[in-house]
Amino acid sequence: MYTVAVTQDFIANHYLIGGDWGDENTPHAHHYVLEVSIESDTLDQHGYLVDIVEIEAALTTTVAYFRDCMLNDKPEFAGLNPSIEHFSRILNEKLMAGITPPGSGSLTVKLWENATCWAAYRQSFS
Numbered sequence: 828m829y830t831v832a833v834t835q836d837f838i839a840n841h842y843l844i845g846g847d848w849g850d851e852n853t854p855h856a857h858h859y860v861l862e863v864s865i866e867s868d869t870l871d872q873h874g875y876l877v878d879i880v881e882i883e884a885a886l887t888t889t890v891a892y893f894r895d896c897m898l899n900d901k902p903e904f905a906g907l908n909p910s911i912e913h914f915s916r917i918l919n920e921k922l923m924a925g926i927t928p929p930g931s932g933s934l935t936v937k938l939w940e941n942a943t944c945w946a947a948y949r950q951s952f953s
Contacts, residue, residue, distance in 0.1 A: 828932075829876045832864035833883055837890045841898040841909040854897065860939035861890060863922055869930025877928045885925030889918060911938050911946040919948045928952060 838858050843851045863886060865877050893901070898909040903917045919936040926934065931953035939945040 828866050828868050829870060830864055830866045831876045831879065831882065832862055833879060833886055834860055834862040835883075835886050835890050836860045837894040839893050839896055839898055843908055843910070844899070845908050857940050861886065861918060862937040862939075863918075863926075864935045864937070865926070865928050865932065866935070867928055867930045867932030869928075869932070871929045876932075877926055882926060885922050888925060889921045892921070893918075911940045911944070912948070914938055915946045915948040919950050923950055923952065 836858060838856050840854055840856045842854045846852075863882060865882070867876055870876055871878075898904050898914065904913065907913050915936045915938040918938060919934060922936065923934055928934070931951070933949050933951045935947055935949040937945055937947040
């Protein structure tokens with residue numbers, strides 16, 4: 828099984844809803860680190876799982892959409908607590924729309940909220 832991964836960092840704001848989480852209930856920023864990794868046993872005609880330039884382009888577009896914004900105001904978070912779990916799924920779905928890996932495998936988003944805390948979402952493709 829082959830794996831290729833790319834990371835990018837960005838800052839976004841949010842506040843948690845639906846519970847009492849102290850300071851997390853008020854608007855604040857996180858310096859996120861987003862890692863996208865793709866796994867498959869198939870390479871394309873050039874010997875790439877996915878060209879890193881294609882991954883970087885999808886990552887740049889996706890990150891630009893969320894960079895320096897209030898996540899709670901984005902339509903993807905309507906009715907949702909903007910947790911890193913939900914955010915990792917939303918990022919995964921957006922990235923899957925911009926990357927075309929060959930064969931079957933999985934795309935995983937790992938989203939770091941700080942140096943010690945992260946959530947991940949994995950989606951299979953075929």
